[in-house]
Every structure is written in C-alpha cells, then in structure tokens.
Amino acid sequence: DAKTTQPPSMDCAEGRAANLPCNHSTISGNEYVYWYRQIHSQGPQYIIHGLKNNETNEMASLIITEDRKSSTLILPHATLRDTAVYYCIVRVSYSGSARQLTFGSGTQLTVLP
Amino acid sequence: DADVTQTPRNRITKTGKRIMLECSQTKGHDRMYWYRQDPGLGLRLIYYSFDVKDINKGEISDGYSVSRQAQAKFSLSLESAIPNQTALYFCATSDRQAHTGELFFGEGSRLTVL
Numbered sequence: 254d255a256k257t258t259q260p261p262s263m264d265c266a267e268g269r270a271a272n273l274p275c276n277h278s279t280i281s282g283n284e285y286v287y288w289y290r291q292i293h294s295q296g297p298q299y300i301i302h303g304l305k306n307n308e309t310n311e312m313a314s315l316i317i318t319e320d321r322k323s324s325t326l327i328l329p330h331a332t333l334r335d336t337a338v339y340y341c342i343v344r345v346s347y348s349g350s351a352r353q354l355t356f357g358s359g360t361q362l363t364v365l366p
Numbered sequence: 367d368a369d370v371t372q373t374p375r376n377r378i379t380k381t382g383k384r385i386m387l388e389c390s391q392t393k394g395h396d397r398m399y400w401y402r403q404d405p406g407l408g409l410r411l412i413y414y415s416f417d418v419k420d421i422n423k424g425e426i427s428d429g430y431s432v433s434r435q436a437q438a439k440f441s442l443s444l445e446s447a448i449p450n451q452t453a454l455y456f457c458a459t460s461d462r463q464a465h466t467g468e469l470f471f472g473e474g475s476r477l478t479v480l
Contacts, residue, residue, distance in 0.1 A: 287467060296370070296456050296471025297409065340408060344467065354469060355425075356401075356408035 257341045262361040265335075271328040273360050275341030278322040283345055286317060287354065288326045290337040297340065297356070300326065331364045338362075369393045370472035372457050378478045385444040387475045389457030398440035399458040399469065400424075400432060409456060415440055416462070447479045 258276040265271040277286065287302040301308055301315045303324075308315045314327040328335055340359040370391045379385055389398065397416050401409040401424075411424030413432040421432060429451060431443045444451055454476050458469040 285467065289469075294454060294474060294476075296458070296473055297469070298471070299468040302467065354467065355411070358406070358408050 257343055257357055259339075259341050259357065259360045261358065262363070264363050264365055265328075265331045267333060267364050267366050268330055271326075271331040271335065271362055271364070273326040273328075273339050273341075273362060274323065275326070276323045277341070277343045280321050280343050281345075284343045285345070286315065286321075286324050287342040287344065288313070288315065289340045289342065289354075289356070290335075291340070291359070292334075292337040300339075331362075333364050333366065336362060336364045368473060370457055370459055370470055372455075372472040372475045374475060375473065376476045378480065379447055380480050381446075381448055383447050383479075385447050385477065387442045387455055387457075387477070389440045389442070389472060391438050391457075391459045391470075393459055393461070393470060394437075395459040395461045395470070396437060397460045397462055398434065399460075400430075400440065400442045401456045401458060402426065403454045403456065403474075412442065412455075444477075447477075449479045452477060452479045 285302050285304050288300040289297040291297040300312050303315045317324045338359040338361050340356050342354050373388045399414040400412040403409050410426050412430050413424055415421050415434045418434050433441050454474050456474050457472040460469050
C-alpha cells in the first residue's frame, strides 16, 4: 500500500470548515483513499473513501486531486466533537484481496471554541 | 449494545502472566482483526482472520497468539506478558461482501503490564 504524509496537528475554529490534507504521491491506480478518525482513545471510526472522484457523505467531503497524489478531507462546519486524530490511508479496495488497512500517525485536529 | 465488544476494557497484570483479550461481534462479519496502539502512534496490526479457518500474522505478531473460536469470536493471547506490551488494544471487523473496506472497531482494551 502507498505511504501517506499528514501534518501532525491542526487547529480549526468552531463553525468553520476544517481542511485536512494528505499526500500520497506513490498511490497506484487501483488504490483507494480512506479516512478514519479516532476520538480520544475510542475505536477509530470510518469517515469516507474514494478512488478518483470527489465524494461527499453526511460526515465530510473528500477532494482528490486530478493526479491523485494528494487529497483533502473537508469537515464543512467543525464542532468541538470533531476534535480527534484523523487518519488518511491508501490501499487497494479489498474484495477478494488479503490486504488490510495500515494506520499511520494521523493529524490531531483540535476544534477551538 | 455495541456491535463489537471487547473484554476486559481495562486490565493490569504482572510480567510473565498469561492474558487473554476477547472480542465478540454481532455484525455477522467474516473478517476480524486485532490492532495495538501505543501513545502518540497509529494502530499496528497484530493478527487478522478472514474466516474461522484462516489466521494471518500482521506486522507485530511476535509475543501474541490468536484463536478464532467462531465467526463471531476472536481472542488475543499474551502467553507471557512483558511491560512493553502495555498498550491499548482494538478489535475490528469487516465484511468481505461490502467492498467498501470499512472497518468497525470495538471500544478498546487497555492493558498495563507491570
């Protein structure tokens, strides 16, 4: 699986959009970008994933650059409860595959009141 | 009730003791995983199982063993615990049929080895 690079920490004002970047310059054509978050030692929670098109769900939006070498997770209106470590992971979508997600150190997002 | 349940949630033990962490799930998923997390670090995969008869080592399996007793149960054992196995342990599940790759995590088991 391709390696990812994320800033170790970021701050965001409550109510503003939080934009979390991720670099994955060695991503392969069949690798997806996944985002998870972990709130204070709880189990990680899936947020969103995508291949090359931008994706949006009830939690967030995922913007993937055209060359797929980087992506941005957007939390449109951050709340204090969004304070967490956010993990960007790239991997082959695994139907029929024996691959598994590998978590790095992630980005600590702190939403400030 | 949680879909992925880990027991115990907290455990303090002494060096050399045998410890078992248990995980059970009600999601009906075929795949189960054990991860370990150390302070300030991400999660590292210990073992994973894609069905009852399939057990695979992850990146840090030394000092650990697992048992997949049933589709819904996956236990992690430390045969002789040592202090550097002090960590937060997570069980997770996924559904082979889902094609999304989404993992569902338990709430974690905090293990302290003195």
